[in-house]
Amino acid sequence: MRIFFATDIHGSEVCWRKFLNAGAFHKADVLVMGGDMTGKAMVPIVARDGGWRLSLQDQEHVLSTEDELKAMEKRILDRGYYPIRLSPDEVAAWEADPSLVDARFKAEMMANVERWMALADDRLKGTGRRCVVSPANDDIFELDPIIDAAELVDLGEGNTIELDGFTMVSTGWANTTPWNTFRELPDEKLRPKIDELVATVADKHRAIFNFHAPPYGSNLDSAPQLNADMTYVAGGRALVPVGSHAVRDAIADYGPVLSLHGHIHEGRGAVKIGRTLAVNPGSSYEDGVLQAAIVDLDSKKGEVKHYLLING
Amino acid sequence: MTAGEMAKAPTLFLRNATGLVKGWSGFDAFGYSFLSVNLVTLGMFYSLAVFAFVPDGSVLSALLLSGVAMTFLCITYAGLIAVMPRAGGDYVWQTRILDGIPGAVVGALVGGLTVYLAAQAFGLDSTLTLVGGALGVVAGGLLGLKRGGIGFVLSTTGWWFILALWAPIYGYILNIEFLQPLAAVSGWADGLAFFSSQTGTFVVSLITIVLASGLVALGMAGYARIQRWSIYIGLAALAVIFVLMAVSSQDSFKAAFDREGQALFGVTGAYQATIDNATTNDGFVAGGSPLDFGLGGGTWLLLPFMMFWILYPNWGATLYGEVRGAGDFRKVLNGMLGGLWVTVILAIVFVLLAAKTFGWDFFNATNVNFVDWAYGYVTVAPAIPIWGYPPLLAAFLVDSHVFQIIVVLVFGVWFLGWAGTLWLSSTRMIFAAAFDRVLPEWAARVSERRGVPWTALILIMIPGVIVSYLYSFQAGFSKLTLDASLVIAVTFFGTAIAATILPWWKRDLYEKSPIVRYNVGGLPLISIAGAITTIFLGFVLYEWLTNALYGIGTGNTESIKFLAVLYGIAALVYVVARLYRRSQGIDLDAIHAEIPAE
Numbered sequence: 001m002r003i004f005f006a007t008d009i010h011g012s013e014v015c016w017r018k019f020l021n022a023g024a025f026h027k028a029d030v031l032v033m034g035g036d037m038t039g040k041a042m043v044p045i046v047a048r049d050g051g052w053r054l055s056l057q058d059q060e061h062v063l064s065t066e067d068e069l070k071a072m073e074k075r076i077l078d079r080g081y082y083p084i085r086l087s088p089d090e091v092a093a094w095e096a097d098p099s100l101v102d103a104r105f106k107a108e109m110m111a112n113v114e115r116w117m118a119l120a121d122d123r124l125k126g127t128g129r130r131c132v133v134s135p136a137n138d139d140i141f142e143l144d145p146i147i148d149a150a151e152l153v154d155l156g157e158g159n160t161i162e163l164d165g166f167t168m169v170s171t172g173w174a175n176t177t178p179w180n181t182f183r184e185l186p187d188e189k190l191r192p193k194i195d196e197l198v199a200t201v202a203d204k205h206r207a208i209f210n211f212h213a214p215p216y217g218s219n220l221d222s223a224p225q226l227n228a229d230m231t232y233v234a235g236g237r238a239l240v241p242v243g244s245h246a247v248r249d250a251i252a253d254y255g256p257v258l259s260l261h262g263h264i265h266e267g268r269g270a271v272k273i274g275r276t277l278a279v280n281p282g283s284s285y286e287d288g289v290l291q292a293a294i295v296d297l298d299s300k301k302g303e304v305k306h307y308l309l310i311n312g
Numbered sequence: 313m314t315a316g317e318m319a320k321a322p323t324l325f326l327r328n329a330t331g332l333v334k335g336w337s338g339f340d341a342f343g344y345s346f347l348s349v350n351l352v353t354l355g356m357f358y359s360l361a362v363f364a365f366v367p368d369g370s371v372l373s374a375l376l377l378s379g380v381a382m383t384f385l386c387i388t389y390a391g392l393i394a395v396m397p398r399a400g401g402d403y404v405w406q407t408r409i410l411d412g413i414p415g416a417v418v419g420a421l422v423g424g425l426t427v428y429l430a431a432q433a434f435g436l437d438s439t440l441t442l443v444g445g446a447l448g449v450v451a452g453g454l455l456g457l458k459r460g461g462i463g464f465v466l467s468t469t470g471w472w473f474i475l476a477l478w479a480p481i482y483g484y485i486l487n488i489e490f491l492q493p494l495a496a497v498s499g500w501a502d503g504l505a506f507f508s509s510q511t512g513t514f515v516v517s518l519i520t521i522v523l524a525s526g527l528v529a530l531g532m533a534g535y536a537r538i539q540r541w542s543i544y545i546g547l548a549a550l551a552v553i554f555v556l557m558a559v560s561s562q563d564s565f566k567a568a569f570d571r572e573g574q575a576l577f578g579v580t581g582a583y584q585a586t587i588d589n590a591t592t593n594d595g596f597v598a599g600g601s602p603l604d605f606g607l608g609g610g611t612w613l614l615l616p617f618m619m620f621w622i623l624y625p626n627w628g629a630t631l632y633g634e635v636r637g638a639g640d641f642r643k644v645l646n647g648m649l650g651g652l653w654v655t656v657i658l659a660i661v662f663v664l665l666a667a668k669t670f671g672w673d674f675f676n677a678t679n680v681n682f683v684d685w686a687y688g689y690v691t692v693a694p695a696i697p698i699w700g701y702p703p704l705l706a707a708f709l710v711d712s713h714v715f716q717i718i719v720v721l722v723f724g725v726w727f728l729g730w731a732g733t734l735w736l737s738s739t740r741m742i743f744a745a746a747f748d749r750v751l752p753e754w755a756a757r758v759s760e761r762r763g764v765p766w767t768a769l770i771l772i773m774i775p776g777v778i779v780s781y782l783y784s785f786q787a788g789f790s791k792l793t794l795d796a797s798l799v800i801a802v803t804f805f806g807t808a809i810a811a812t813i814l815p816w817w818k819r820d821l822y823e824k825s826p827i828v829r830y831n832v833g834g835l836p837l838i839s840i841a842g843a844i845t846t847i848f849l850g851f852v853l854y855e856w857l858t859n860a861l862y863g864i865g866t867g868n869t870e871s872i873k874f875l876a877v878l879y880g881i882a883a884l885v886y887v888v889a890r891l892y893r894r895s896q897g898i899d900l901d902a903i904h905a906e907i908p909a910e
Contacts (some may be wrong), residue, residue: 010329017909025907040329055323057826079824081324094325105327138329179330219743219758219765225533234536235340235647237628237736265331269747269756287396288824290907296897306898309747311408312907 001164001299004028006292007212007262008283010138011039011109012080016116018290018312023129025312026294030163031129032156034262035136035172035212037116038109038143041081042101045069046091054083080285082108106140113143117150124152130163132156136172136212136262137183156210160200165299166208166257169197174213174263175244178226183212191246198254205275206302207256214261215248217241218271220280223264239266251276258295258304270307277304284311340536341647342654343543344628348733349382349655351662352546352726353485354621356702358793360663361679362617364596365861369610371602371663377611378618379656382625384844385804386652388811389626390645391838395814395825397640400744401629401737402471402807406463407748407904409810409818415456415463418806422462422879423452429857430876433869451883459904461886462806464750468882470803471741475734476775477796480783482524482734483517484790486727488686488699491516493720496576496698497713508697510784517780520731521773527732528739529764535732542729549722550658553706557665560709565669568708577696583674586695590677593692594684598673602663616855616862620797623804625652627733641827662702670705678705687791687863735772742768748903750889792871794864798856799878805849812842 004022009015016037023031045054045063052063056076063069073083084104086094094100124131134156135143148155156170173183175190185193194211201207214220221243225233232238242264251259251273259278261267268282268291281293290312296305326332349355363371398404410418427448431441456462487507495503506512527535566583573582590596625648666675678700684690686699707719743765746756757767782789815822815836822828822836830837857865864871893900 014909018907021909022907025905026902036330040327040332042325043323044325057829058323059826059829075824084325101325102327105325177330179328179332181328181330217758219756232340233533234539235344235628237340237344238531238533238536240531240533263330269743270753271757272753284396284398286824287821289821294902306896308749308898308900308902310903310905312905 001030001166001297002026002028003030003032003163003208003258003260003295003297004292005032005034005260005279005295006281006290007034007136007260008036008265009033009285009290010036010080010283011077011082011112012285012288013074013077014288015080015285015290017119019292020120020123020131022290022292022312023124023127023131026310028294029129031131032168032210032260033131033133034210034260035134035156036138036262037113037133037135038139039080039082039112040138042084042105042108043076043081044084044086044091044094045072047085047087052085078288082112084108106142109140110142110146113146117146117153120153121151130154132161132168132170132210134170134172134210134212135183137174137177137181139172140182158197160197163208164297165302166206166297167201167203168208168210169201170210171197172212175216175246177242178230187244187246190244191249194246194250198250203302204254205257207254209247209251209256209259209276211244211247211250211259211261212263213244213247214264214267214280215251215259215273215278216243216245218243218248218273218278220261220267220269220271220278221264222267224266243267248273251278257297257302260293268309270309277307279307279309281309338643338647338650339540341628341644342650343539344733345625345648345651346543346654347539347651347729348624348627349622349652350726350730351621351655351658352550352703352723353489353730355655355659356662357485357488357699359618359621360659361683361699363602363614364590364594364676364680366610366613366617367597367600368608369612369614370604370606370608371614372605372660373607373611374614374618375656375660375663377607378615378622379653381615381845381848382622382652383649384841384848385623385808386625386645386648387841388808388838388845389629390641390648391827391830391841392807392811392814393629393644394641394827395821395838400740401467402803403463403467403741403744406466406806406810407460408463408821409814410456410463410806411459411904412457412817414809414813414817415459415461416453417456418809419456419462419465420449420453422465422802422806423455423883424449426452426876426879429866429872430880432866433872433876455883455886458901460748460750460900464745464886465879465882466803466806467741468745468885469878470800472738472772473775473878473882474796474799475738475772476779477783477792478734479521479524479776480513480517480780480790481793481796482731483520483780484513484783486520486731487513487516489701490720490724490727492698493701493704494717497704497716497720499576499713504697514780514784517784518777520734521776521780524731524734525769525773528735528769530732539729539732542725545722545725546729549703549719549725553703553719554661554665556706556709557669560669562669562671565705565709566671566674568711569674569705571711572708573696579696582696586681586700587673587677589692589695590681593690594677594680596677596680598677601672602667612851613855613859613861616794616852616859619801619852620794622652622655623797623801625649626804627737641830666702669709670702675700687793688788735769738772739765739768742771749893749898749900750886788870791863791868792874794856794862795871795874798853798864799875801849801853801856805846805853808842808845808849810842812839812846814842815839 076083161168222239223242224236225238225240261280265283270279279293281291295307428445431444573579681694682699703723707716743756745751860867
């Protein structure tokens with residue numbers, strides 16, 4: 001069985017489309033999206049003087065036709081941001097009332113994932129290919145029922161999924177971060193959650209962990225150290241482990257065959273923890289590059305045959 | 313809403329999400345760049361001590377031209393960082409961009425040249441040399457055709473293998489700028505004799521290896537603080553020395569040097585003895601002035617010497633973060649350019665002060681006198697047995713050995729802040745290659761407790777120890793010193809080509825990047841900067857390889873063999889990795905194959 005695992009695409013349209021096509025391209029049997037699917041930013045496109053104005057990556061753009069506008073919206077979506085058409089008055093209102101921004105963010109995230117699920121159903125139809133999507137700490141809870149409703153996509157979060165002799169358990173909950181995002185728990189509370197999930201797996205050595213947070217101190221969790229004011233220490237060159245002790249201990253205790261992680265975009269790599277292969281393909285979604293891990297599993301022996309980290 | 317209000321309107325609405333940071337301090341970018349083109353450790357000995365070898369070269373012109381050339385290198389690298397801000401730097405950029413025809417051309421160039429020159433160095437006849445060169449072209453071309461091959465060879469040699477040669481070079485700097493001056497001034501004759509010996513050179517290299525590895529193990533978080541304080545203290549110390557030089561006359565320096573020459577080394581009239589020794593033994597010709605300004609041939613010949621020191625303002629090229637904009641390009645570029653140009657300006661001030669206070673003839677004579685002897689070009693010992701380390705020379709102006717010791721000790725921060733850069737980037741490059749399955753996965757292992765990359769460190773330390781031994785004990789090996797810059801320049805050369813073709817060869821990647829707005833005359837800025845950097849580095853490489861002045865080109869067969877072995881091993885590792893992975897059912901081509909979106 002070949003698993004294609006990608007994660008942390010943060011709203012990038014082109015990365016999601018590549019993900020859906022990766023099954024055919026890399027002859028994968030199962031597609032797994034590890035979470036953090038939603039974008040972090042909205043780009044206001046402001047109507048003005050019969051045209052549209054916006055700023056992207058510090059560059060001002062003035063658009064005069066609908067075709068130009070659509071091309072720009074595609075470019076923004078591919079980068080993982082949400083293009084938002086606004087009037088000058090709406091911009092002023094958003095600035096005055098942050099709750100309007102929050103509401104629009106939620107609407108955009110939900111609409112986008114809804115559209116992505118429809119696209120998944122369309123592209124996976126008739127392929128016989130499995131697809132597991134598990135929201136993670138940056139994703140709002142309202143996404144879970146949207147994913148669950150998709151015909152050909154399995155919701156990973158909290159579920160036990162059988163895959164050709166292996167059992168996948170997933171959670172997008174992570175240990176705490178400085179950003180206080182949606183699905184965070186301190187390690188001492190995360191561990192019981194993991195234990196509860198793993199309890200549903202009959203053969204722990206045939207388990208596949210799909211846990212968003214990487215194991216602590218595994219090099220899959222090396223992230224730039226931050227100062228108290230949220231600036232980088234040493235220009236981003238000072239890396240520190242920020243992963244989860246609970247995830248690390250669970251891997252050591254249960255010894256699953258494979259453990260899939262994301263969360264730390266800079267933590268691309270693969271390591272062995274005991275008998276377990278743990279991978280974090282990292283993410284460079286803003287470039288439109290889909291970083292992923294391809295893992296071949298031997299269903300008879302219940303072990304990893306080989307793996308490859310790719311830049312697709 | 314008015315136009316003014318529009319300009320103030322938000323350009324991005326952000327929500328609270330992991331990884332969003334406020335950015336990073338411009339001082340950090342400046343600091344890493346500033347320490348990488350280290351005026352004291354690299355500049356004073358390796359570049360500003362060679363003017364006597366090119367007497368018709370204009371010092372001021374060479375310094376300014378070097379700064380201008382490296383400005384384009386900075387633009388090239390800042391551009392690539394903005395397009396692909398990824399750990400691994402040159403490795404990632406080259407493996408992502410150099411494929412197909414461009415990759416094959418670069419591969420053929422490197423392969424053909426390496427095999428051709430190696431065949432000559434091994435004494436093969438002209439026919440076999442030509443056949444070898446042709447085979448090198450074919451092999452290199454095939455290696456470059458697939459994405460990943462030539463990128464691996466160029467970055468492995470430039471960011472890993474050649475760092476083994478840098479270990480004894482760092483050690484030698486620690487020796488002549490710190491240990492030998494301290495031993496001399498404190499009157500520890502046995503210590504001076506030991507540090508000046510082959511065994512002493514080797515032991516100091518080992519100390520350096522342990523220090524550099526220890527700093528990597530310590531982690532950049534701790535080391536960043538050391539670097540920051542090193543800059544503050546180092547600049548303050550430099551200011552003190554500059555003031556001392558500015559307010560002192562040449563006569564007072566001559567008297568001070570003669571006094572210390574007698575007291576420390578028993579040399580009478582050491583100032584004139586140094587000039588006489590250089591004139592007699594080193595072919596030194598007095599005359600000239602650093603104020604001579606010109607663009608004649610000699611000036612251009614100084615540039616490859618300057619590169620040993622000033623080639624690395626981009627050394628900390630790998631930064632991280634999200635939601636980047638063109639502002640980050642400017643910040644990275646400003647940091648690099650700040651480090652570069654502050655260093656160039658300080659170098660100009662230093663040279664002018666050295667000419668004023670030490671005397672231009674003495675300054676050049678004492679350098680050529682020591683360098684020729686240290687590298688085995690002459691067998692007659694210099695007038696005084698240690699290098700005329702400029703901070704120490706300036707400290708001689710104060711008749712106090714305690715003060716002189718303090719000056720040497722404090723200037724040690726220029727080494728301390730710099731030593732950690734030796735292997736930090738190498739570990740990242742090894743990680744990147746291991747994750748691409750070209751190197752075994754154990755190469756990327758880190759310790760569970762502290763996250764120390766012991767395996768990668770060992771992979772760097774072992775060749776470092778071997779090369780340090782050769783450097784210390786094998787006659788003539790230290791003459792390969794400039795190879796340390798040549799191999800890195802070849803890596804930068806490959807990256808500059810990648811940057812030049814990026815807007816056309818990887819159009820999607822470029823057009824999505826924040827630097828797409830930067831054009832000059834309708835051409836992408838990164839291409840212009842990349843092309844100029846390519847041409848400049850091509851010139852420097854040509855000079856290094858063909859001009860006997862630099863001691864590492866075709867006239868030095870040991871150097872060519874050394875280079876051929878480096879590139880040969882890198883190519884071999886890649887080919888073996890491909891074959892081995894294929895036997896495991898792993899297709900390395902899949903690493904970079906782009907998945908269609910539609």
